[in-house]
Amino acid sequence: MSTTARHPLGTDRVPVGPGMSMFDPMFIGIDEFGQHVSLDIVFHNLLTAGEPGAGKSGLLNNVAATAALCDNTRLVLFDGKWVELGPYIDIADEFVGDDIEKGLSILRRLLTVARNRYLWLLANRRRKIAREDNLSTIVTIIDELAMYLKVLGTKEQQAEFESLLRGLVSIGRACGMPVVAATQRPSWDIIAASLRDLFGYRCAFRCTTVGSSDVILGSGWADLGYSASDIDMENRGAAWLLGEGTVPKRIKVAYLTDADIYAIADYAAWLRRPNHGTPANFTVPAARLDWEMAA
Numbered sequence: 500m501s502t503t504a505r506h507p508l509g510t511d512r513v514p515v516g517p518g519m520s521m522f523d524p525m526f527i528g529i530d531e532f533g534q535h536v537s538l539d540i541v542f543h544n545l546l547t548a549g550e551p552g553a554g555k556s557g558l559l560n561n562v563a564a565t566a567a568l569c570d571n572t573r574l575v576l577f578d579g580k581w582v583e584l585g586p587y588i589d590i591a592d593e594f595v596g597d598d599i600e601k602g603l604s605i606l607r608r609l610l611t612v613a614r615n616r617y618l619w620l621l622a623n624r625r626r627k628i629a630r631e632d633n634l635s636t637i638v639t640i641i642d643e644l645a646m647y648l649k650v651l652g653t654k655e656q657q658a659e660f661e662s663l664l665r666g667l668v669s670i671g672r673a674c675g676m677p678v679v680a681a682t683q684r685p686s687w688d689i690i691a692a693s694l695r696d697l698f699g700y701r702c703a704f705r706c707t708t709v710g711s712s713d714v715i716l717g718s719g720w721a722d723l724g725y726s727a728s729d730i731d732m733e734n735r736g737a738a739w740l741l742g743e744g745t746v747p748k749r750i751k752v753a754y755l756t757d758a759d760i761y762a763i764a765d766y767a768a769w770l771r772r773p774n775h776g777t778p779a780n781f782t783v784p785a786a787r788l789d790w791e792m793a794a
């Protein structure tokens with residue numbers, strides 16, 4: 500883990516999760532040879548799916564817990580069931596439960612932030628953000644996509660949700676705003692191929708059919724022997740992980756118990772408490788706050 504992260508305010512604050520940065524590789528488990536598997540989430544979206552109880556929440560929790568402990572990282576959480584990402588509710592910039600209208604409003608805001616960031620990049624003659632920019636990473640995590648695309652709200656709201664999500668997944672990753680999404684219904688009506696292909700990482704936990712495995716990984720992988728329908732029912736947390744330009748890799752996701760998750764979330768909330776490590780007489784410059792609001 501890096502120890503170079505500095506707080507954007509340039510003060511001697513103790514950074515959140517001392518030294519942890521979203522720009523470092525994010526550990527999520529091991530592969531079949533026992534080697535560590537890490538993701539580069541800042542610049543990649545992650546889509547995960549599998550039948551109920553296959554272990555998706557374990558992966559989402561690895562991402563959420565790491566992000567919660569990282570310096571200069573903000574969480575935007577969507578969880579129609581409330582309890583999967585609920586432990587992080589106190590440290591999330593926004594938490595959307597089963598209110599789709601709130602979800603739409605937050606996705607619109609995220610797209611505005613992404614647009615502002617691109618204008619900033621353009622003004623600085625750049626195409627993507629870097630660690631040194633000290634721009635916060637905004638990680639959007641959606642547990643159970645199907646809730647927002649098929650269950651909650653009207654057909655119009657669901658269609659708008661999909662279109663805004665598609666926008667964020669398309670443009671977020673180069674400006675430090677990755678999306679991590681999960682569903683237990685890997686079918687074409689939930690994840691169209693054109694949406695799936697915008698996710699650089701795809702992780703298929705056990706699926707009931709070869710077809711649903713291909714919905715996540717991409718057509719043709721099952722024929723080549725990479726099918727999540729072959730994963731043993733009892734082997735929870737096992738999955739096929741596909742990264743850009745690679746073949747799927749068999750992994751076992753690191754497991755966090757409920758007690759672990761709440762302990763990490765509580766620790767992250769403690770680290771992120773207002774004025775943590777800030778001298779009593781220090782005030783945040785107003786201009787800096789305005790800038791952070793927009794970016």
Ligand SMILES: Nc1ncnc2c1ncn2[C@@H]1O[C@H](COP(=O)(O)OP(=O)(O)OP(=O)(O)O)[C@@H](O)[C@H]1O
Pocket residue numbers: 549550551552553554555556557558683704735736737751752753754
């Ligand atoms: N990596 C893992 N190692 C060991 N056991 C695991 C792992 N992941 C999950 N499990 C076991 O499987 C159970 C279900 O896992 P989890 O809640 O992550 O599944 P899920 O796919 O998210 O289910 P749902 O779609 O219903 O939310 C866990 O309570 C745990 O007992």
